[in-house]
Amino acid sequence: MRTAAYVYTGWHPIAERDASFHPGFTEWELVRSCQPRFKDHQQPKVPLLGEYDDRDPIAFGRRIALARDHGVDALVFGVFWCRGKRVFEQGLDQGFLQGPLGTSMPFACMWANRMPRRVLPVLRADLPVIEPKRLVPSDVDDFVQFIAMLAEHYFKRPNYVLVGGRSYLSIFDSTYFVRDLGLANARAAITAARRWLRDRGHLDLHLAAIEPNAETLPLVRELGFDSVTHYVHLPDWKGPSLQDYSECAARRALQWQHFATTSNLPYMPSVATGWDASPRGADFGDARPDKYPWAPVVTGEHPEKFATALRRGLDFHSPNGIDDPLVLLASLNEWSEGHYLEPDERFGTGWLEAVRSARPR
Secondary structure (H helix, E strand, C coil), X not given: CEEEEEECCCCCCCHHHHHHCCCCCCCHHHHHHCCCCCCCCCCCCCECCCCCCCCCHHHHHHHHHHHHHCCCCEEEXXXXXXXXXXXXXXXXXXHHCCCCCCCCCCEEEEECCECCCCCCCECCCCCCCCCHHHECCCCHHHHHHHHHHHHHHHHCCCCECEECCEEEEEECCHHHHHHXXXXXXXXXXXXXXXXXXXXXCCCCEEEEEECCCCCCHHHHHXXXXXXXXXXXXXXXXXXXXXEEHHHHHHHHHCCHHHHHHHHCCXXXXXXXXXXXXXXXXXXXXXXXXXXXXXXXXXXXXXXXXXXXXXHHHHHCCCCCCCCCCEEEEECCEEHHHCEECCCECCCECHHHHHHHHHCCC
C-alpha cells in the first residue's frame, strides 16, 4: 500500500483574508498565539523548521523532501474551487509544482468543496459550524468544468497519482455534493465528467467519496464513486471534549470494514497524527462550545502511537479490494488543526520517523 499525505495550501496570504484582517495575514498568527486552555494542553504547536510561505518552492520543497525521504509516497492537495473561483492555488501551482520535486513526487487532488473560513479565529459561538457562504454549490456543467480544469492543469502530468490506472480525485464533503445536486444530477455530473475525459483522450477518474454520511454511504457506488475514505478519521465528533488518541485510533480502525461493506466499494483508511483545532477558535474558557473548532481535543498523541495506527492502516485489506490502494495521512501540514507530519519542537522529526518505522522493511 502507498501512503499519501493530505496537504493544506493555506500558508500564504490571499486577498480575502487581507481584507478581513490585515495585509499578509496567515494562520501562522493563530498557531503562534494559541495558549494552553486546560492542564497539560499541548499548545502552541511550534514548527521546528520555522513558519513558511508555501508559495516558496525552496521552503516548501524542503518539507516535502523530508516527507518523501521518510516514506510518504504521495501528496494529496486540497483544491478550492467554487464555480471557477479558486483560492490558495499558489501553494500547489507555485510552491510544489515549480519546486525541486514538482515533476517527480507523486501528487493528487482533493476537491475542498467548502470555501475556507474568511475570518479567524471564530469569535462567536452562536453561528453554525458551516456558514452558508462557505458552502460550494455545483451542477452538472460546473462539475465538468472543474474536472476539465484539473485535467488540463494536473491529471496530464506524469507524476499524477493513479489508482487502478485512473486519475485519483477525492471530494472532501461528498455528502454535501450529493445532497446539493440530488441523486440524479450527481450521477449525471460524474458520468458527464468521465465522458469529457474520455472524449479528449484523458484517463478515466478514480473518484473517492470522503466521509459520506449514513444516508449517502450506501448510494455512492451507484452514483459513480470508486472508493470511500476519510480526511481526519480520529475523534468522536459528538463525544467528550477531551479524548485519548490510542482509544480514538483503535475505535476508528474497527469501523473501516463497515465503510467498505456498506458502500460495496474499496475503503482506503485515513490515519491522523492528532486533532486539536483550538487555534481556530477564540478562548471561551470552561464555557467553550462543543462544536468545531472548539471541541473535541485529542490528547495523548505521540509518534509511537501514530506508528501503531498507521501499521493498522497498512495491514488493512478492504473486502472490496483494489490492486494499488492508498493509506491517507492527515496530514503534512494542518498546523491549525493539530495534525501534521512536519517537524515540531516537541517531537523533532518524530512524526516522520513514525511513517518510516511503520512501513514494511
